[in-house]
Structure formats: C-alpha cells, structure tokens
Amino acid sequence: MQDDPQDGQQSEDGSPRGQRTRQTIYEEAMRLFETKGFRGTSMRDIAAACGVTKPALYYHFECKSQLLAKLYEDITAKFFEDVREIAAAQDSAESNLRRLVVSQSIYNINNRRFLQIFWNERHELEGEARDALARLEREFEATVQSLMERGQAEGAFAEAPPKVVTYAVLGLLSTVHRWALYTDRPPEVVAEHIADLVLGGVIRRGDA
Template identity: 30%
Template sequence: MTASERVGGRRKPDGYDPQRTRRALVDSALARFERDGFDRTTLQDIVDDAGLTKGAFYYHFDGKEEVLWQIQNEYLDTQIAQATAIVTGSDAPVEQLRALIGLSLLGAADYRSHVAIFHQERRHLTGDRLDSIIRKRDELEQHFRDAVRRGIEQGVFRSALNERIVTFAIIGMCASAFQWYRPGGRLSIDEVAGQFCDLVLDGLLA
C-alpha cells in the first residue's frame, strides 16, 4: 500500500474524493477563520466542522498556515486573472478603471469571507508564503495604478493627481465593502459599483 493510498495512516475508503475532501477542509477553515480568527481556531475545529479527521487534514495540508495561504491564493488568483483580462481587453483608461472597480466590488461580495480574512488574518502568514501573497497583491494593485497612470498621461485624468495616492484611495474604498455590503440589501452590488465608479471618475476626469 502506498502513501497516496492512505489518509492519516488509513487506507482511503472506496469512493474517496481528494478534491472534495480538500474543498471541505478549506471551506471549514474559511468559515472558522472569519468567525473566530486564525489564532482562536484550532485544527480540531476545522476537521470537526468538515466532518473529517486530523489524518485527512495532514494528508492535504501541513498546518493551519497552509490553509490560510490557500484561502488567500484563491481570492487573489481569481482577481488577478480577471483584472488582466480587463486591461488587455481595452485601451481606454476610463473603461479599464470602471471595470476594475466593478471587479473589486464584486470580489468583495462574491468572496466576502476571503476578503475579510485577507485583510484581517494575513499577518499570520510567514516566509515564502507571505512573500508570495504580497507579490500577488502588488500585481493586482499595479493594474489599477497602470490605468490611472495611462489616464493621466493621455490627458483623460487631471494631471495634478498622484497615481500612487489615487490607486491606494480607490483600492481602500473598494476593499472596505466587505465590512458593510450585504446581499439582498436595498442596492445590488452592481448598483453600488456604479455609484463608486461615478464617485471616483468625477474626481479624476480632467
């Protein structure tokens, strides 16, 4: 019997689905980290909520930090892929920035728990894992910054603007949405995104 045939020292049961098991563990950790925080969440909490064992956990992850890293990657990888598609699909800075703001707000709604954990629990990552998340965060932010810079260079946005300050202001405003936006409220996320875009662009346009 090979190690890959075992979970926690036991033979995998017939019909064992490693992807489903891994997903269950990530989802369990996601809910726990958001509710209780990384420090207060125990490994036993995660496996109990997932209906699994510690053996199953260690088959997929080396510890809580790796699960936290996985959660961060899920959100950032999705955002980066979509942001890249936005900036390569249009040369117009206004269209790019409007789409990027919409993407960020939709991310805060669709990945609310991921975003909350990204901002509140990222400090628990260390070493190469932390470095990789910072690189991805910077890559995502660069798409916003490039759109702002192009708008200034093309005379579409006001020349007195500092692209770095503008970028941080936009991202900070969008990132805060996870704290107050709730699906089913008076405004849909698309309506919120529209108002955010109007607010930002009114302050940028030359």
C-alpha cells in the same frame, strides 16, 4: 466526509472529489476562524468539524497557515485573472479603470465573509505565502497606477500624483465588503455606483 486513502501526504488532488473535500475543509475552517479566531483554532478542531482524522486533513494542508494561503489563492484566482485581462485590453484607460473597479467591487462584496476573516488573520501567513501575497498586492497596485498614468497621458484624467490617486481608490475598494450589504442593492448596482464615484473624481473636467 470520508477520510482520504493516502493519509499523511500533501494533496494536489484536482479531481471533483478532491475539490469537494477541499471546499468542505474551507467552509469548516472559515466557520471556526470566525468563531474561535485563527490562533484559537487547531488542525484537530478543523479535522473534527469535517469528520476526518488529522492525517486526512494533513493530506490536503500541512498547516493552518498553508490552509489560509491556499484558501486565498483559490478564492482570488479568477479575480486576478480578470485583472490581468483588463490590464492587457487595448481600450481607453477610462474604460479599463471602470471595468477594474466594477470587477473588484463585485468580487469584494460577494466574498465579504472570507475577506473579513482574511483581513483579521493575514498576519498569520508565513514565509513564501506571505511573500506571494505581497507580490500579488504590488502587481495589483502597479496595474491601477499604470491605468492612472495612462489616463493622464491620454488627457482623460485630471493631473494628480498617480500613486496618491491609486491608494485613494484602493482604500475605497478595500472597505466595500464591510458596508455594501447595508445598501440593500445588488452587488452589480453598488459596483457601478462606485465606478461612477471613482471616475467622477479622476476624469478631467473642462476649463471653468
């Protein structure tokens, strides 16, 4: 990878070349974080792995923590866009919950390598990046809880504390990236099975 011409400056380059450069940095950083850990990896290590100078790397990221935060932003951007679209949909709570569970399951499975690194290293985020992550997580939790409450109001979901059910569902979804590979099933198939399991637990049953 060639050095960027404006060494020492932070990049907001959205050009195809800039995007390719960032992708190379992401890939090499993840490889190093996997093998050496976040704290054991220096910006010099990342620059060397990418074949650039340290100033060229700092053109894109001012520190490792920012690199990790930007990697999270880029990888999750489409997922959170989909979540907001699902939350705004005027379908039934049951339909929206299924779409949300399937969407997160597929996302988690397809990004299992990154998620393993991120769950190990997220405590290294600093300042605004840490606050931004907390806001995104609270927003997502609120979306799921709102679906639970709406489903109960519609009479479709069983009566149970919505917050308890929300955390139970999120707990299940947060681990799928660790074990889905061992099922020998495509992500889409695993996601549908998880959705069946979740909905089977929350849908209201007829009187016995």
